Amino acid sequence: MVRAPCCEKMGLKRGPWTPEEDQILISYVQKYGHSNWRALPKQAGLQRCGKSCRLRWVNYLRPDIKRGNFSKEEEETIIKLHEVLGNRWSAIASRLPGRTDNEIKNVWHTHLLKRLKQNGESKSQQHIRIPDCHLNDNKLSQSANSTVPFLSGCKSIEDAQMSPQPSSSDHSSITDTSETNNTGLIKVENIDSSEIYPVIDEDFWSEPEMVENSGMPSSSFLDDSQFPFPSPDTVEPAGCNGYGPKVDDNMGFWYNLFIKSGGIEELPVQYLQRYNYLADERI
DNA sequence: AACTCGGACAACCGCACTTAT
C-alpha cells in the first residue's frame, strides 16, 4: 500500500521542542484532549506534525510521567521483563507506571545491557527457554520462527499478558496474582510454584488432543475443570485495549495458560518443560 | 583553554497494525 509521508515536511518544524511549544501543546490537550493527533497541531497552532506532538506528549509532557533516575527496583523489573518479553518496550513500560517505552529503551541500552553483559546470564534463563531473539536484542518477530510453539507468536501472548494496566479505579481486571509493592511496581519476582499451585498429576501432562492444522491443543484440553490453576475470570482478554491482536482460538489457549498460571515469571517450569518436550517431538 | 570522546536522552523514521470508508 502506498502511503503518504507521516507529515508534510514543508513548513513544519523539527528538532527539540521549545518551552513555548510545550505550553501550547499542554494547554491544548488539557482543554480539548488528543482524539486526533494529525489534526491537533493545526488546531493548536503548532508548526509540528501530529506524530511529533504525540511523541512529545507521551514521552515528556504527560502529567503522569515520572521523571528522574530509575530506582533499583525499576531496573530489576525491566531486566526481568526483558528476559521474557524481549524488546517489547511498550509492554515493559505498561508494568512501570510513569515510565515511557522510550525511557526504558534508553535505560536498557545505556545501563542495563552493559550490566547484564558483565554479570552474565540471569537466573531465570536457567529455567525457561527464551528464544535467541530475546537474548540477542533482535526483533521479537524473529521468534515466529522459533521451534518452541509456546513462544512462536509470543507477540500475541505478550499482548494478552501485558495489556496496559487498568486505571486505579479498575482493579477488578488485574490478575489476582499480580500485586504492586510500595514502589508502584508490579511484582515479577520468581516464586516457588510448589507453594502456590496444586500438585499436577500425570494426567495433566498427557499429550493433549490437537486441533487439526493449528498446532494447538483442543478446547477440551483447555477446560477449566482440567486446569489446576486459578480462574482467569477477572482478567480481560487481549485486544480489549483496542490495540494489539484480537484473541483467536489458538491465542486464547496461550492467553489462558499465562493468566491461569498467574503471570509470566510464575508460569510453572514443569509446564514449559513439558510443552517444550511435546513441541520437540512434533518437529 | 581547547579538543575529543562517550554517555544520556530526546526526537525522528519507517513499518505494522487497526479502523474507517
Add this chain to the structure above:
DNA sequence: CATAAGTGCGGTTGTCCGAGT
C-alpha cells in the same frame, strides 16, 4: 473486500553535556 488514514511501536539518529586528555 480493498484502500486510505490514523496511530503505536521499535530501531536508529541527533544533540547536548560532562569527563578526560
